[in-house]
Amino acid sequence: MARILSGKELAAKMRQEMQTELTELKSKHNLVPSLSVILVGDDPGSISYVKGKEKACAYVGINVQKYKFDADYPQADLLKLITDLNNNPDVNGILVQLPLPDHINEEKVLYAIDPEKDVDGFHPINVGRLMIGAPGYIPGTPHGIQQLLLRNDIDISGKHVVIVGRSNIVGKPLALLLVQKKPGANATITMCHTGTRNISDFTKLADILVVATGRPHTVNAEMVKEGVVVIDVGVNRIEDSTKKSGYRLIGDVEFEEVSAKASAISPVPGGVGPMTITMLLHNVIQAAKKQKGISKI
């Protein structure tokens, strides 16, 4: 049976490390990192994600200012708020929870955030830095996947990493991150997606398989080779009457059968999810330190 790559455990460990660092940062430099979180509308998923981020920030010692608006909040007001936060030296990071309501141009909003406060790493300038290997904010999910592998002593260099899914927040930035000629990267990368003719031709070749399609049952045991390392990024709600909530979460991978063949696998929940938030915390801390001249990121 495969080793379980517990993001939950690793995230707990890393957050404890961060807590220690922030205690020191406060006593030595009187610095408490500060994150502004903007939530527009009542999407239940977004509300729950923001709650998770607030809780994690509170735990490690990051101040959060939450701005919550109704779904009809005007775009111009949102852009004005972002400008104010950009100009406020007490704000280290700015996070706009996605998706935004339809009347708001998401791209315009993300571009408006000062790249130095863009702790989600979604501003094109940070994307560009990621591609060319320059210092910048790496988006939480790809960064969390890299850490989950490395901190479990899974070498990435020289491995064939097959990524299923080409989203702007997982597939493409992960490819750019892991292809770099750097320690903890240097992988051969294949990117598959809905346009790939026969996905199993590629998944079978993977030493490390990352599945981020948002579709349950994307990968089963027949589609992987013996000993593969599997990272399951999917978070899918399926009905389950035995649960109080009426549903449970599953990934994009058939966990039971694939874990019988894999050497290591990340579970859902408790795999990539907690790592994503942890790397956001990391970015906020880096932003605060950089803006106060305490260290470079």
Added chain:
Amino acid sequence: MARILSGKELAAKMRQEMQTELTELKSKHNLVPSLSVILVGDDPGSISYVKGKEKACAYVGINVQKYKFDADYPQADLLKLITDLNNNPDVNGILVQLPLPDHINEEKVLYAIDPEKDVDGFHPINVGRLMIGAPGYIPGTPHGIQQLLLRNDIDISGKHVVIVGRSNIVGKPLALLLVQKKPGANATITMCHTGTRNISDFTKLADILVVATGRPHTVNAEMVKEGVVVIDVGVNRIEDSTKKSGYRLIGDVEFEEVSAKASAISPVPGGVGPMTITMLLHNVIQAAKKQKGISKI
């Protein structure tokens, strides 16, 4: 024998189209696109590249202002010049010929160029736009490779494109360009490089193989499958006493033996090279039109 994908012929055709467009643009809108080219130092390769760009601009009807400085030109002066060009509404595009002398921070210089005038597409904001599929300037070589395939009726969608080489100006941006869910793209992408354990394991799987390593003899006939389409990006000088210059140019691919197995192949010289410059011209024209409000890019 493989069909020859002549970049020389295609570039000639596209430049003629551009010439026609620019004649019309001048008569209808009194607009002549303008490119500022900055060359620092005496690198013979750079001098020859700049000459090629000047000639191509002149042919299609783009004005060029060339700034040529000695190798010891101070970085501060160079940055000052770029600021002036950024602020000059008569300048549509700015190109700094790379590489720069060692005392100049290349990154700092590229970041200083207004992204709207960055016709090389090297500013991180344009790299970011490329990744997320937003409009922006696409670097000439990847864009030229895409056009060389498409205008030769080689479908990219659904194909397995294997890229050997992970540079910031070819390998990585080409991967981002061809993986997009868009017409003329939508390929499954594999990126190989010096960290790949056995490159021929991957090159053999390619429907379309792009080789951009800068090393002659990187790919031979044993490393490709029957019917592959090969794009050779390499430009390597090797000694040849039968030539007046004392050298000739070869690519990264063993042209003779690979073309016996491939269905199509781009030659060196006369393949990707002329396409790179052509797509630079394209960017300058788009920049001029966008800045004058004539059309979006």
